Amino acid sequence: MRIETLCTGDELLTGLTADTNSRFFQSLLLERCGLTVRRSTVVGDTRDDLVEVLDALAARCDVVLVSGGLGPTTDDLTIECAAEAAGVGLREDERVMEHIRARFAHRGIALTENNRRQARVPEGSEAVLNAEGSAPLIIQRRGRCTLFFVPGVPREYRHLVGSFVIPRLEAMTAASRVGVTRLKVLKTMGVPESHLDAKVQPLLARHPGVTFGYRTHAPENHLKLLATAPDAAQVEALLQAAERDARAVLGDTVFGADEQTLAGVLGAALLAKGLSLGVAESCTGGLVSAACTEVPGASGWFVGGAATYAPSAKATWAKVAPALMETHGVVSAQVAEALALGVREVLGTSCGLSVTGYAGPAGGDAVNPVGTVFVGVATPAGVTVEQHRFGGDRARVRSFAAATALDALRRSLPRPG
Amino acid sequence: MRIETLCTGDELLTGLTADTNSRFFQSLLLERCGLTVRRSTVVGDTRDDLVEVLDALAARCDVVLVSGGLGPTTDDLTIECAAEAAGVGLREDERVMEHIRARFAHRGIALTENNRRQARVPEGSEAVLNAEGSAPLIIQRRGRCTLFFVPGVPREYRHLVGSFVIPRLEAMTAASRVGVTRLKVLKTMGVPESHLDAKVQPLLARHPGVTFGYRTHAPENHLKLLATAPDAAQVEALLQAAERDARAVLGDTVFGADEQTLAGVLGAALLAKGLSLGVAESCTGGLVSAACTEVPGASGWFVGGAATYAPSAKATWAKVAPALMETHGVVSAQVAEALALGVREVLGTSCGLSVTGYAGPAGGDAVNPVGTVFVGVATPAGVTVEQHRFGGDRARVRSFAAATALDALRRSLPRPG
Numbered sequence: 001m002r003i004e005t006l007c008t009g010d011e012l013l014t015g016l017t018a019d020t021n022s023r024f025f026q027s028l029l030l031e032r033c034g035l036t037v038r039r040s041t042v043v044g045d046t047r048d049d050l051v052e053v054l055d056a057l058a059a060r061c062d063v064v065l066v067s068g069g070l071g072p073t074t075d076d077l078t079i080e081c082a083a084e085a086a087g088v089g090l091r092e093d094e095r096v097m098e099h100i101r102a103r104f105a106h107r108g109i110a111l112t113e114n115n116r117r118q119a120r121v122p123e124g125s126e127a128v129l130n131a132e133g134s135a136p137l138i139i140q141r142r143g144r145c146t147l148f149f150v151p152g153v154p155r156e157y158r159h160l161v162g163s164f165v166i167p168r169l170e171a172m173t174a175a176s177r178v179g180v181t182r183l184k185v186l187k188t189m190g191v192p193e194s195h196l197d198a199k200v201q202p203l204l205a206r207h208p209g210v211t212f213g214y215r216t217h218a219p220e221n222h223l224k225l226l227a228t229a230p231d232a233a234q235v236e237a238l239l240q241a242a243e244r245d246a247r248a249v250l251g252d253t254v255f256g257a258d259e260q261t262l263a264g265v266l267g268a269a270l271l272a273k274g275l276s277l278g279v280a281e282s283c284t285g286g287l288v289s290a291a292c293t294e295v296p297g298a299s300g301w302f303v304g305g306a307a308t309y310a311p312s313a314k315a316t317w318a319k320v321a322p323a324l325m326e327t328h329g330v331v332s333a334q335v336a337e338a339l340a341l342g343v344r345e346v347l348g349t350s351c352g353l354s355v356t357g358y359a360g361p362a363g364g365d366a367v368n369p370v371g372t373v374f375v376g377v378a379t380p381a382g383v384t385v386e387q388h389r390f391g392g393d394r395a396r397v398r399s400f401a402a403a404t405a406l407d408a409l410r411r412s413l414p415r416p417g
Numbered sequence: 418m419r420i421e422t423l424c425t426g427d428e429l430l431t432g433l434t435a436d437t438n439s440r441f442f443q444s445l446l447l448e449r450c451g452l453t454v455r456r457s458t459v460v461g462d463t464r465d466d467l468v469e470v471l472d473a474l475a476a477r478c479d480v481v482l483v484s485g486g487l488g489p490t491t492d493d494l495t496i497e498c499a500a501e502a503a504g505v506g507l508r509e510d511e512r513v514m515e516h517i518r519a520r521f522a523h524r525g526i527a528l529t530e531n532n533r534r535q536a537r538v539p540e541g542s543e544a545v546l547n548a549e550g551s552a553p554l555i556i557q558r559r560g561r562c563t564l565f566f567v568p569g570v571p572r573e574y575r576h577l578v579g580s581f582v583i584p585r586l587e588a589m590t591a592a593s594r595v596g597v598t599r600l601k602v603l604k605t606m607g608v609p610e611s612h613l614d615a616k617v618q619p620l621l622a623r624h625p626g627v628t629f630g631y632r633t634h635a636p637e638n639h640l641k642l643l644a645t646a647p648d649a650a651q652v653e654a655l656l657q658a659a660e661r662d663a664r665a666v667l668g669d670t671v672f673g674a675d676e677q678t679l680a681g682v683l684g685a686a687l688l689a690k691g692l693s694l695g696v697a698e699s700c701t702g703g704l705v706s707a708a709c710t711e712v713p714g715a716s717g718w719f720v721g722g723a724a725t726y727a728p729s730a731k732a733t734w735a736k737v738a739p740a741l742m743e744t745h746g747v748v749s750a751q752v753a754e755a756l757a758l759g760v761r762e763v764l765g766t767s768c769g770l771s772v773t774g775y776a777g778p779a780g781g782d783a784v785n786p787v788g789t790v791f792v793g794v795a796t797p798a799g800v801t802v803e804q805h806r807f808g809g810d811r812a813r814v815r816s817f818a819a820a821t822a823l824d825a826l827r828r829s830l831p832r833p834g
Binding site: 036039216278292296313 | 427428429430431432433434435436437439440441442443444445446447453454455456457458459460461462463466470488489490491492520523524525526529530531532549570572630632641695696700701702703704705706707708709710711713714715716719720721722723724725726727729730733734763764765777778779811812815
């Protein structure tokens with residue numbers, strides 16, 4: 001079954017507005033029907049383009065989801081174009097008109113003549129009332145193709161797609177559905193995408209029922225496993241076998257799966273072991289703490305974090321000796337270690353995590369150029385310091401340094417079980 | 418000139434990833450060339466689709482920007498398909514290969530065989546080295562159509578589009594351009610979009626040569642002013658007149674313009690007045706400090722920030738009396754004030770900024786429900802506390818609270834001049 005989407009609206013082509021709707025439909029389609037969108041097109045509010053693209057889509061697709069251009073104003077052309085492309089006229093739907101009248105009366109707003117535009121339906125099409133807005137969902141058949149037209153307003157889009165379009169597609173595909181499709185995402189830190197691919201390549205032949213893919217979500221790299229099987233148990237078995245083999249080759253670079261986040265996994269590990277964390281970070285300036293506190297319930301393991309930006313803040317908040325900073329420089333393994341041990345002592349936590357480095361654009365020297373970052377990890381098992389060098393601009397160095405610090409602590413904790 | 422874009426990648430069709438690149442190109446294209454994208458297409462990593470769409474685009478467009486599928490892995494097919502569609506072979510580009518070798522050597526990472534894939538260029542195409550990554554920008558001519566191929570990684574996309582594609586398009590369109598188009602963005606904090614619209618509406622009739630638009634960049638709202646005129650002086654005059662009127666109705670809710678950031682504007686103001694800043698933040702847990710230290714040169718005014726998450730951290734790092742926290746609760750005006758004054762005293766800065774609140778999902782009570790946030794501002798002029806209530810989930814409350822805190826300090830500083 002070939003499914004495509006068409007989003008309409010000048011604002012989607014001029015940089016004004018991002019399309020936040022399509023991912024909602026795509027995710028539900030995959031999850032509930034085991035199907036993916038084959039192609040997605042955006043056109044402006046231009047009559048010729050709309051008619052041309054609607055015709056092309058109706059000719060090559062089984063299902064098309066069209067969004068946008070259903071408003072009351074004269075630049076909302078989608079329904080006129082849908083009728084024109086199909087060679088039919090427009091009728092005013094009395095049920096839709098009554099729905100619009102009732103909505104306006106309820107709000108005490110006067111109905112204007114252009115609101116009638118939203119009650120127009122191409123001849124031969126079905127209109128489904130929209131509890132979240134005026135414009136209905138319109139379902140048009142053209143040959144073997146079914147076109148669904150929904151408003152682009154996110155709240156209305158989600159309501160109509162979730163409550164009507166997806167259930168209709170589930171019903172349409174029930175008979176032909178060959179099985180259940182599931183996606184599993186394994187998330188890694190510290191493996192370049194090319195290395196991930198090289199390590200995973202040998203597994204492809206062993207798992208012909210699984211499609212392997214990659215996604216860079218810097219600084220993380222993700223391995224995507226997609227499988228389809230006659231039933232949920234079989235698809236789970238396929239994915240579990242592939243995941244087991246992938247984890248075997250990727251080792252502890254895999255920090256989590258699916259919706260898990262690096263800080264969330266770290267927090268859960270600390271909580272499970274009854275450990276608490278204090279952070280002292282220089283070049284990342286709050287990013288490590290912000291990532292930790294993004295996790296709901298972080299207060300169970302995160303005590304505090306200091307963005308010790310100036311040397312005086314390192315001394316005041318993490319008891320780093322000024323002489324140590326003068327001798328070795330603030331960007332040094334010695335200061336990273338002192339920060340991790342110092343913040344742990346000051347806050348009385350079981351673990352201390354530190355970052356110090358040159359994020360750029362200024363700073364650095366011949367030995368430690370911009371991009372050099374030291375990460376200090378103090379746990380009940382001892383203290384270690386890692387040195388890294390990250391490329392790119394200030395924002396990239398900072399985000400890589402913050403994620404690498406969280407990952408260093410995660411890797412240093414004893415494995416569960 | 419007909420311009421279209423093609424984004425490739427299964428992840429853009431399965432709900433995994435949102436396309437955050439296209440708006441960047443669209444905005445620059447409008448601003449610098451006065452042009453808009455006519456149509457935008459997304460296809461998966463499917464050879465047949467890619468070749469078919471590339472052929473169709475080359476036949477109907479003057480310019481095509483293709484993004485994605487330039488990685489080193491076997492599901493990166495764009496360059497192969499570009500060669501196949503054009504009926505040419507692939508060559509390994511020695512300059513690109515040398516660039517890739519140097520990048521890997523600099524980072525001390527081993528080159529794998531599949532990294533060579535990124536040095537492949539269709540015969541007859543031009544390759545431009547990519548300072549932000551391995552894959553080059555590839556420029557392919559097919560008849561009257563110029564196709565630009567860039568990686569989908571946002572940092573690399575922005576670099577290559579901003580530094581090479583847009584300048585090339587400016588040059589290509591210089592002769593046919595009817596005038597100069599410029600975009601001015603005024604950035605506001607604390608004004609809902611509908612209020613912004615209501616305040617700005619009366620200006621529209623006074624500035625017929627300027628197109629007004631809005632952009633929500635939560636928690637900021639931006640006013641966009643777009644003008645076209647025969648030359649740069651005239652377009653500047655149009656924009657300056659509209660900006661002056663807009664600033665008059667929006668007052669000090671306008672914190673900056675164009676590329677300015679809230680933290681950057683705040684930092685420049687502190688620096689100009691010789692003031693320094695210390696931060697103590699609870700529910701935002703590092704976001705305020707991270708925003709400050711994102712600004713290059715922040716060390717000139719930002720001394721340090723404490724994510725005082727646990728009450729013990731508030732006592733240790735900002736000298737908040739435990740009795741005060743017990744009496745008023747940690748989410749209170751009293752504790753916000755004590756945090757701002759305490760962090761200023763501990764770090765010896767001229768200003769102290771604090772945040773304490775309930776970000777959710779748990780926490781809060783009948784008086785101060787989830788979303789309640791207190792912001793404390795201590796400056797040489799005195800100390801003030803603001804109370805806010807933000808809707809939405811944990812992430813939204815945190816980001817609104819952090820930006821509101823920075824804005825509270827900005828508003829409390831005496832105006833320049």
